[in-house]
Amino acid sequence: MSPGKLFYAQSGGVTAVINTTAAAVIRAAREHPERIAGVVAGRHGILGALAEDLIDTSTLSNDDLRVLEDLPGGVFGSCRFDLEDETRDPAQYERLFEVFAAHDIRFFLYNGGNGSMDTVAKLSAAARRRGYPLVCVGVPKTVDNDLEGTDCSPGFGSAAKYVATSMREAGLDLDAMASRIGRVFVMEVMGRNAGWLAAATALATESEDEPPHIILLPEVLLDEAAFLAQVERTVARIGYCAITVSEGIRTVDGAPVMEQSHDSKGHVQLGGAGQCIARRIHAAFGYKHHWAIPDYLQRAAGHLVSATDHAQACAVGRAAVEFALQGRDGVMAGIRREGEGPYRWSVVPVPVEAIANRERLLPDAFVRADGLHVTPAARAYLRPLIEGERPPRFRGGIPDYPRFVLRPMPQRCAPFRSS
C-alpha cells in the first residue's frame, strides 16, 4: 500500500508545550516514509480541514523543529469548535472527507482536551461508516489537567510550575511589609471546574503556615463564613494571608463567584473570582488586599517549562504516531503513572469513548477535610510533574522565540460555505 498523509491539528487553549508535541509528531512521522507520506497540519484545528487551510510541514527544517519544540503558543493556530453529530450536520462530514480524500489523508491526529477527544470519536465513527481508511488518534493537552484516561495532561505540569513559583515568590514579597492591619494576597488561577492548578500552588511550600495558606477549589462549594474565619485566624497568627482561588469556584448556592460578562449571544466569559474574594475579605475586615490574575501568562510561560511536562508532551506525540501506524483507531495516547520515588511513567492507548466530553476533578483524597487546602497525597501526585527545568535561550533580555512564516498548501477542492 502506498503511504498516506497524516493530518495533525491543535485544538482548544494552547499551552507552553503543545508545539513540543507538534514537533514530536512531525519527527516521528518522518521516521516512517514508507507508511506516512508527510504531515499536513490544519490551521486553527479542525477549521483548517473544513476550510482546506492546510500547511505542508515538510517545509520545516530540522532547525525549525528544534525551535518549535521550545516555542509556547500554538504555531498552527487553534480553535474552539465542536463537531456536530453527523446526523445534525452531514455537510460538515462530507466536506471533511472530501478534503481528506483530496490530500490522501489516512491518519488523523487531534491534539487537545476532552472536546477534542469527542471530535476523534466522531470522525472515527464517520470514517468507518463510509469505509474511508482513516486511523483517528487523540493526543492529550490541557492546562486544566481534567482529561480522563491519562494520569496528567501535557501543558499542566508547566502551568503548575508557573503558579507554584509565582505563589512562592509573591509570598516572600507579602511577608516583607510591616503593616498595622492585616494583608491578604489572592492569586486567581485557571481551572473552570477542576482545581488541579489551584492545588499545584501548594507546591510553593511544605508547610501550611506559608503561602498559600488557603486554596479555594471548584470541587468545594464555598462556605464563606468558614473561609473568612480561616482568613482571620491566619492574619491573627502571621499578619497576612495568601490565598489561591480557582477561577471556577462556586458558593454553596451553586452560583459562580465571579463577575459576569455577557456578549450579544449571551455567552458568559468567566473572570473575577479572585477579585471578588479579595473584596469580600476587605469588606469583612478592612485588610489591605492585593490580587494577581496571571491569565494567559500561566499557560504561555515558555521561560519556565517543566522538563517532565516537556518530556511527556514529546512522548504522547511520538506514541500517537506509533498507535496510528499500528492501526489503533479511536484511542488517545494517555500517560500512565508506573511508580513513585522515583516517578516513572509510560504512554498507553486509551479508548476515546471513556474520555470524550468528560471532566476529571480532584479526587476527595486530595482535598483536606475542611475543604480549604490539599493533602499530602495531592502534593505527592503533583510534585514530579513540575520537576526539571529547560531554560530557553534569551536574546536582548527576553526569551528568543523566532517567528514562523507558514504558507498554506495549494487547495484541491472548491471553497466550502462554512456555517
Place this chain on the structure above:
Amino acid sequence: MSPGKLFYAQSGGVTAVINTTAAAVIRAAREHPERIAGVVAGRHGILGALAEDLIDTSTLSNDDLRVLEDLPGGVFGSCRFDLEDETRDPAQYERLFEVFAAHDIRFFLYNGGNGSMDTVAKLSAAARRRGYPLVCVGVPKTVDNDLEGTDCSPGFGSAAKYVATSMREAGLDLDAMASRIGRVFVMEVMGRNAGWLAAATALATESEDEPPHIILLPEVLLDEAAFLAQVERTVARIGYCAITVSEGIRTVDGAPVMEQSHDSKGHVQLGGAGQCIARRIHAAFGYKHHWAIPDYLQRAAGHLVSATDHAQACAVGRAAVEFALQGRDGVMAGIRREGEGPYRWSVVPVPVEAIANRERLLPDAFVRADGLHVTPAARAYLRPLIEGERPPRFRGGIPDYPRFVLRPMPQRCAPFRSS
C-alpha cells in the same frame, strides 16, 4: 577613632534585588573593620530603629550572604512610614538618636525610593543640628523607576524583564486562537504616576504590529475615543489587540481609570485600571477580552532577574558604604549612564535634596506622538537594563529560596511608645 556601627534598612515596596543590595552593603562593610564595627539592620525599615527591633548581621555567614544575594522579597522586612519634620514630632527624633547612640551607630544607609531619600535628608539635618556624628547615605530602589538622580533604579530592570517576557509569551498565546470576533488582551503593570514599566513591555518586540500594540501611560491623559479607534484598527488588521495598561492611568478629566477601594481611613488602594480598560473595549465592540494583573509577581520574580539589574543592585550597595566612609553625608548612590553600544555605567554620589519626594516621569522623547506607544529612544534606553540572566537553583520544581531565621539583638533602651 574607634569603629562605629552601620545601620541599614529597607523601605517601601520590595523588589527582586533589594536583598542583593543588602548583601553587598554587608560585604563591603566587612572589608573595613577598622572603620565599621558591624552592620545593624533595622527590622521593617525605620520602624526597626524606632522600636529598637534590630538584627546583628554578623550572624550571617558567607553562605548566608550568597543565598541573600539571590533572594527576592525583603529579608529584613520593609515599611511605608514617612518621618515627620522634627518640629512636628521631636519625640521620634529623640528616640532615633537614643537608639543610634545606644548602639554606637555612625553610618545610616536607607535603601528605598523617593520617600526614603526624604528620610535620609531629614536625619542628616537632624544629626547635624545635634552634633551627632552620623553620615547618612541613600541607596536607591524602586520598581517604578521614578527616582530622580539616577539613570535607573535597582529593582526596575528585573521587573521590566518580567513584564516584557510576559507580554511576549502572552502574545504568542493570543495569536493562536481563531475567533469570529476580535480578541483583546490587557496586561496591567505597576507604576502609579510613571510609565517606565509599561514602556518596558515594548521590549517584547521590535515591531508595533506585535504585542503590545498599544501602551497606556500615566503621563498621557487617556483620550478614550482615539484609543478605542486604535484598538478597532488593530483588530481589523490582525484579528486581536494586546494592550499594556499602567495602573495609574487617568482620563482627560484627570480622574483615575480604576476601581476604588476605601477603608475606614479613606485611603484609596489603586487597582483595576486593566480590567476597566478591558471592559470598556468589550462594551464598545463586543470583543472577547482577557486581562492579566501580575501584581506582586512582577516585582518578586527571582527566577527572572536581570543580570544588569543585579549588578547595579550590588554596585549601589557597595558604593553607598564607600560614600559613607568618605564622609559624604546626605547623598544617594546614583547610577550614571556612561555610554551606549555597549552600555556602560558608574555609581556617583548625588545630593538627596534633588531627589527626595520627587518623581521622574517618562520624558516626552520616549512617548510616541499619538501617546499610545513609545519611541525607539525609549527602547534604546530600556533594552540594556533587562539584559543578562541569573537563573536560580531549583529544588522540587520551584526556585530554592532558603528561609532565614533572624534573631533580634538585645535591646539597650527602654520601650518606646510608637505613635
